[in-house]
Amino acid sequence: MKKSVWPLLVIFFLAGGLTAILIGQVKLAPKTQDNSVEAISERWTESGHADQEAEAFIHWDEDDPAEIPANCAKCHSAYGYLDYLGEDGTEALMVDAAANIGSVVTCNVCHNPTAHEKEVAYFPSGAEVSIEGGSVNCAECHQGTRSGLNVESATQDLPEDEVNSDLGFINVHYKIGGAVRYGSEVTVGYEYPGQTYAGYFLHTENYQYCTDCHDPHALTIDAVECAACHPSVSDLADIWSVRSEGTPDYDGDGNTTEGVYGEIETLHEIMYAAIQQYATDVAGTSIIYAGSFPYWFNDTNGDGNADEDEINFGNQFTDWTPRLLKAAYNYHLVNEDPGGFMHNAPYLVQLMVDSIANLSEASPFAMGNLIRPD
Ligand code: HEC
Ligand code: HEC
């Protein structure tokens, strides 16, 4: 081969590589990790699924009787999930009875004939979604226990800005990444009338299912795999700064180089300020949010901060108006998906921008240049 052809070939391969990245068709090298049962068991043992001390598994231990109620057991116990699948010989797609305490998400939760053949996940909104491979089981537990439809029915026909003592905070529940991935297809958020919302966030054809990104046993993300398409990523700390070329400045702060995670974080802060302003101005009681149940409390000293002596069950916020309840539901939802920037950024941005705009109708808020993706 003549020397002068080389540069052309190099350009050809570079361009080809770039095009492949742009259309998201890069074939990833097969995972090279040790997949012996021993190695898998070790990875699983290190994961949250195997954590016998986790609140998610011991929450009912001191109850009388010490059992996990049927409506909680599907996700909080191996027995409950096997019951839900019908693997215990009872009717499928429902948990027939309270489950024994003392289990975690063991191997047989995901490795049994029904779980292996399962193709459809059923969500709290009633939506049914086909998901390929073992990821369908992930979505059954990481879907929350509520949907935007619960918020809609609780607030239906009530005057938007009147405090109503029948209203209580609606908690979507925890680690809801599976529902956020499917967005409007499963109506996990409270969706404002007249707007359209993003459904499934594909990400990219070859890297879209739960176990494409999460090791099914360790549950962790392997940043080395991201690097195949996002060259800026070399370790886990870098994933928060990934941003696509055309991503708009959603939060309107003028920074178009921060990761899409940063856009969501700032929008979430703006949303909190809008919620606090509305509560004080319209509901007549100042509100704060803290990371412990039931999440919303009275800001008794009115300083805007969640102070330790304010965060207690007896001081929970009760002066809900329908408008406030909707925004608070969406705010907490964003908080309950640490992977939201990756699972479905457009959907979360839409929920936040619409919540802020809706609050602003009753309590005008300086929204700046927030951008709502179509
Ligand atoms: C039977 C219900 C159930 C199934 C099925 C399930 N999970 Fe979980 N998952 C949980 C619970 C409960 C926790 C919280 C455990 C804890 O707090 O230690 C959790 C925790 C997690 C976490 C947090 C990380 C950690 O180590 O705590 C990730 C990530 C996760 N699951 C991903 C997945 C993926 C991916 C799948 C499918 C391969 C899956 N889950 C299937 C119930 C489930
Ligand atoms: C659709 C699955 C699902 C159902 C049904 C479900 N949960 Fe959970 N729950 C989860 C997941 C996933 C977590 C995340 C675990 C974590 O982060 O600790 C969780 C966490 C929790 C936690 C721990 C929160 C914390 O602070 O660590 C409690 C308590 C809890 N759930 C109570 C309940 C109760 C009570 C019910 C029944 C009324 C219930 N759950 C039903 C999936 C579910």
Ligand code: HEC
């Ligand atoms: C939360 C669900 C879940 C749990 C719990 C789980 N697995 Fe898996 N496992 C999967 C999925 C999904 C796959 C398929 C992996 C893929 O498609 O990349 C898999 C794959 C495997 C494989 C085949 C690996 C290969 O590629 O050759 C083995 C073996 C295995 N699991 C063993 C276990 C053992 C042993 C445990 C308990 C220590 C366990 N699994 C717990 C979901 C789970």
Ligand code: HEC
């Ligand atoms: C395109 C990659 C990708 C896909 C697909 C994906 N996730 Fe995630 N997920 C992430 C990233 C990145 C994070 C944030 C990093 C972290 O928390 O470890 C995350 C975080 C999570 C968390 C919270 C972990 C924690 O530490 O609290 C859960 C639970 C979760 N994902 C479940 C799922 C489920 C269930 C699916 C499938 C329905 C899914 N994910 C699909 C990339 C992905």
Ligand code: HEC
């Ligand atoms: C096979 C190629 C490929 C792999 C591997 C891949 N990505 Fe992506 N990623 C893409 C493409 C293509 C897009 C653009 C998709 C879009 O905007 O619709 C994207 C978009 C994203 C976005 C959204 C950025 C924005 O501005 O909205 C994030 C965040 C992201 N990827 C993170 C990750 C992380 C973290 C990993 C590793 C766990 C990963 N990606 C692995 C191809 C890939």
